Amino acid sequence: MSIATVLFLSLVESGKIIHMAATVVRDIMTKHIVMIDHDQTALEAAKIMTEKGISSLFVVRNNDPIGIVTERDFIKKICARGIPVAQVKMADIMSNILTTAEPETPIEVAVQRMVNHKIRRLPIMENGKLVGIITVTDLAKHLRTTLLLEGALSESNNFDNMIATMDRDKY
Numbered sequence: 001m002s003i004a005t006v007l008f009l010s011l012v013e014s015g016k017i018i019h020m021a022a023t024v025v026r027d028i029m030t031k032h033i034v035m036i037d038h039d040q041t042a043l044e045a046a047k048i049m050t051e052k053g054i055s056s057l058f059v060v061r062n063n064d065p066i067g068i069v070t071e072r073d074f075i076k077k078i079c080a081r082g083i084p085v086a087q088v089k090m091a092d093i094m095s096n097i098l099t100t101a102e103p104e105t106p107i108e109v110a111v112q113r114m115v116n117h118k119i120r121r122l123p124i125m126e127n128g129k130l131v132g133i134i135t136v137t138d139l140a141k142h143l144r145t146t147l148l149l150e151g152a153l154s155e156s157n158n159f160d161n162m163i164a165t166m167d168r169d170k171y
Contacts, residue, residue, distance in 0.1 A: 025110050026103035028142045029124050029132035035060045036069070042078055042088040045069055056121055058130060059094040065130045067094030068121060100125045103132070107142065110134055 022028050035058045036045050045057055049071070059067040069090055077093040078085055098117045101110045103126050114122050114136075124132035 025101050025105045028138050029134050031132045038091040040090050042085040059090045067096050069094045097123055
């Protein structure tokens with residue numbers, strides 16, 4: 001199922017197409033999440049992130065999420081300090097999970113939480129279980145789809161270039 005299908009459902013009713021905008025986190029979240037155990041090394045994490053083409057991993061202890069590690073954590077907490085990656089454990093460099101949202105949380109509320117906590121990734125929890133993540137890239141794609149459907153983007157190439165850059169940078 002494509003992102004466009006997930007974000008907007010086209011319904012044909014009385015001969016006209018009605019578009020229903022995504023309104024809750026479930027509609028735009030990334031459901032495939034990758035985890036790493038808290039006692040694994042940064043080297044192991046780097047290999048997983050490279051192999052999967054992702055920019056963050058959830059850190060777990062006994063399958064419970066306790067933090068998140070990002071490319072930024074690698075740069076600030078390992079590279080900038082000249083620490084060998086094979087000696088660093090995930091628990092030592094992870095960032096604590098500051099806030100979460102549930103799948104039925106309105107997108108606007110999720111965005112406000114991200115702004116308030118100055119985070120780029122928001123874990124999505126349901127019944128105490130990690131079920132997804134929303135990233136700034138997910139939000140940019142949602143905004144793009146919304147703007148396109150509203151007819152606000154007459155020249156989409158510039159926005160496509162921005163999205164491609166964001167995908168490449170994996171905020």
